Amino acid sequence: MLRNTNINYSRGTFFVTMQAAFNKTIFGAIVGEKCELNELGEAVAASLGVLGERYAGVEIDEFVVMPNHVHFIIKIGVAGLSPRLEKASLRAHPTKAGVDGHSKIDLGFVIGRFKSWISKLYRDMVAEGKAVDVGATPWQRDFWEKLVATPEQLEGYRRYIRENPAKWTRDRFGAVTSYTFGNVALLNARLIGFVASQGAYTSELKPRQLWARAGAEARHPNNARDKPPLISTFTSAQERAVFAKALASGRRFVKVCPGGIPLESELEPAVAAACNEGRGLLISPAPSGTGVNKQRAVWCNEYILKNAAEVWAGDITAGHTLASLIAALRPPMIAVSGGDSHKIGVAGLSVRTKEDQ
Numbered sequence: 001m002l003r004n005t006n007i008n009y010s011r012g013t014f015f016v017t018m019q020a021a022f023n024k025t026i027f028g029a030i031v032g033e034k035c036e037l038n039e040l041g042e043a044v045a046a047s048l049g050v051l052g053e054r055y056a057g058v059e060i061d062e063f064v065v066m067p068n069h070v071h072f073i074i075k076i077g078v079a080g081l082s083p084r085l086e087k088a089s090l091r092a093h094p095t096k097a098g099v100d101g102h103s104k105i106d107l108g109f110v111i112g113r114f115k116s117w118i119s120k121l122y123r124d125m126v127a128e129g130k131a132v133d134v135g136a137t138p139w140q141r142d143f144w145e146k147l148v149a150t151p152e153q154l155e156g157y158r159r160y161i162r163e164n165p166a167k168w169t170r171d172r173f174g175a176v177t178s179y180t181f182g183n184v185a186l187l188n189a190r191l192i193g194f195v196a197s198q199g200a201y202t203s204e205l206k207p208r209q210l211w212a213r214a215g216a217e218a219r220h221p222n223n224a225r226d227k228p229p230l231i232s233t234f235t236s237a238q239e240r241a242v243f244a245k246a247l248a249s250g251r252r253f254v255k256v257c258p259g260g261i262p263l264e265s266e267l268e269p270a271v272a273a274a275c276n277e278g279r280g281l282l283i284s285p286a287p288s289g290t291g292v293n294k295q296r297a298v299w300c301n302e303y304i305l306k307n308a309a310e311v312w313a314g315d316i317t318a319g320h321t322l323a324s325l326i327a328a329l330r331p332p333m334i335a336v337s338g339g340d341s342h343k344i345g346v347a348g349l350s351v352r353t354k355e356d357q
Contacts, residue, residue, distance in 0.1 A: 001237070003126070003299065006130075007022070007147060008311065009109075011077040011108035011208060012077075012107075012147060013074070013076075013078060013145065013148040014074050014107055014148060014156065015072075015146040015148055015162075016071070016072050016073070016111065016143060016144070017069060017070070017071050017145075018043075018069060018070045018111070018139060019068065019140040019143075020068040020134070020138055020140055021135055021137060021139055021140055022134055022135075022140075024068060024132065025067040025132075026038075026068065027041030027066065027297065027328050028065070028067055028069055029298055029325045030052035030165055030168040030295075030320045031324075031325060031329060032136045033166035035064070035067065035165045035325050036325070036327065036328035038324045039329075040121070040131045040132075040138070040323075043125075044070060044118055044274065047117055047168070048063045048065070048114070050058055051114060054113075055105055055138070057078075058105065059074070059075055061120060061154075061158070062157075062158050062162070064164050066164060067321065071160070073148065073157055073158065073161070075111065075311055076105065076107060077284060078340065089208075092341050095287055098244060102111050107145060118139070119137045119138060122137070126156050130318055131319040134321050138218075140326055143159045173295075175253055175285060176256060176283045176284070176303040178286075179261055179284045179286070179287060179288070180261075180281065181264070181278065181290045182275030182281035183279070183280065184281060186253075186254050186280075187281070187307075189229050190228045190309045190310075191229055191231040191307060191308045191309025192227075192228045192229065192230050192231065192232050192311075193230075193307075193312065194239060194242050194311075194313070195301060195305070195311070195313050195316070195322060195326070196236045196238035196314030196322075197317040197320055197323075198236045199236075199317065200236065200237060200238050200314055200315035200317070202240075204315065205241060205314050205315070206314070206356070207314055208313060209311070209312050210311045210326060211312060211331060212309065213309050213331055214312075219264050223253045224246075224249035224250050225249075227252070228241065228252075229252035229253055229254055230246055230251060230252070230254070231253070231254040231255075231299055231308055232256065233255070233257070233258060233297065234253075234255050235287070238313075239314070247270045250274075250279065251279075252272070252274075252279045253280050253334045254280075254282075255271070255281070255283075255287075256298045256300045256301075257282070257284040258296045258299070259284070259291045259296070260284050260286040260289055260290035261283075261289070263288055275314065284300075285299065298325065299320060301321075301325055302329065305325060305326065306329060311324070314334070
């Protein structure tokens with residue numbers, strides 16, 4: 001689709017942005033200052049890397065695949081020309097260049113083909129349970145492009161692409177401990193993390209240990225109040241089930257609140273009581289009333305996985321952000337529990353499964 005009749009889209013250098021469908025996080029997760037790609041994100045990156053090999057006169061300069069969008073610089077029909085010479089050719093009438101039955105190669109044609117390739121891979125991965133299902137296509141219908149007309153602009157867009165992952169969370173969110181309510185000393189304890197994907201049924205909860213960091217010797221007393229504190233966002237159904245058990249037993253906890261800590265008057269009485277009595281702590285990177293943000297939730301889960309001495313998990317959906325975080329943050333010094341580890345519960349916290357009921 002020609003978006004500007006004054007521009008020849010078959011000859012020029014363009015900075016392109018393509019957004020995931022519904023702005024969903026489907027390609028991976030930002031960990032630290034790097035985007036850790038899932039299988040679908042790796043496929044997008046690999047396809048971009050060879051895009052220039054598919055069509056003569058097409059070159060991908062730099063690109064980055066982010067959790068919910070892609071940036072890349074594409075050159076079409078300008079190999080060997082400086083950006084200023086490219087600009088001089090922009091108003092020339094597009095040339096015919098029959099390719100696979102199509103009349104010409106231009107920006108819309110190349111992006112259309114690229115979207116089609118990825119959409120087919122995406123549908124195959126969804127069918128195999130390897131990608132997040134966001135509908136018939138992983139892409140928003142349109143795309144955004146900026147004409148690159150000078151060397152200065154080209155270098156600016158290259159720098160923007162290189163720095164995009166580092167600025168993803170650093171420029172958006174503060175420290176996860178920016179706001180607190182309760183016993184802050186719990187952060188110095190040997191924390192037991194628990195994570196689970198959204199959409200999993202609590203009746204099917206079978207917690208398993210993902211890892212225990214070297215030097216973090218397990219100590220799980222029989223008395224729930226003496227057990228190591230649990231840390232989680234406690235937002236998914238399985239996480240909430242674990243939190244309810246912790247509250248009922250008097251287990252200490254650190255609840256990470258991506259959307260800000262509610263006012264004390266808005267808290268569940270048992271939660272407020274635990275915080276006031278030193279058994280609980282609420283922390284958040286955002287002030288009260290901010291509201292839940294998907295990327296801030298990822299930021300909070302990264303904090304949990306990095307700071308817990310042990311990490312336990314319920315059901316983790318393949319291809320989703322939490323799976324990408326776990327894969328990226330898995331430490332080298334781990335002992336992975338398997339099979340029936342759910343029988344001992346979450347680090348000693350008994351959680352009944354459907355079979356137990």
